[in-house]
Amino acid sequence: MHLLCLAFVLSSVANDHAWEWRTRADDPDRAYLYDKGVQVGGWDYTHEYFQRFDGKEWKSEKQKRAPIAPPPKAGVAALAEVNALRAQRGLPPYAYDDDLTKAAQAAAVYRANYLIEGHTSNDFAFVPAGSSAASAGCAAWPQGMGWGSCCCYDNYRLAGAGWAIGKDGRRYMHLFVR
Numbered sequence: 001m002h003l004l005c006l007a008f009v010l011s012s013v014a015n016d017h018a019w020e021w022r023t024r025a026d027d028p029d030r031a032y033l034y035d036k037g038v039q040v041g042g043w044d045y046t047h048e049y050f051q052r053f054d055g056k057e058w059k060s061e062k063q064k065r066a067p068i069a070p071p072p073k074a075g076v077a078a079l080a081e082v083n084a085l086r087a088q089r090g091l092p093p094y095a096y097d098d099d100l101t102k103a104a105q106a107a108a109v110y111r112a113n114y115l116i117e118g119h120t121s122n123d124f125a126f127v128p129a130g131s132s133a134a135s136a137g138c139a140a141w142p143q144g145m146g147w148g149s150c151c152c153y154d155n156y157r158l159a160g161a162g163w164a165i166g167k168d169g170r171r172y173m174h175l176f177v178r
Helices: 074-088 098-114
Strands: 003-009 019-024 027-035 038-044 049-053 058-063 135-142 158-165 170-177
Touching: 074 098, 074 158, 074 170, 098 135, 098 158, 098 170
Parallel strands: none
Antiparallel strands: 003 019, 003 158, 019 027, 027 038, 038 049, 049 058, 135 170, 158 170
């Protein structure tokens, strides 16, 4: 399994924790909490609960709160960035599409893993069977520059967006629309 470098690093020296959330491309509905590099639990976005992990097994108790707030679900947060740009230009928001989001996140992770600044040889191979995309946009920018990709201002209705941080520290963004 590829762990995304998409890591929200949150540390608390006062209580001797070094919390870090990680997500996995093959499991977009969960975020995994690590403390000092050791997995200690996971957040389930679908059912909104935290579950502890002791290194061998998941504990049965499901809690409504995690030790630290989980990051926003990548696709939802990414599409919110795209829609904020669209709003600045007076354009209607794209509607969230789960398949396009899964495709965008998988493409972003792949590009980040291989430091691919532009499109892959076939971006559309990331779109799940039974779904489709009309177009794709991508970018690889330094963190903190905001969202960047083609297709942000087009006249499509549905979209999915995702991003991942590469080992070079850049943010690899991907957007699928239809």
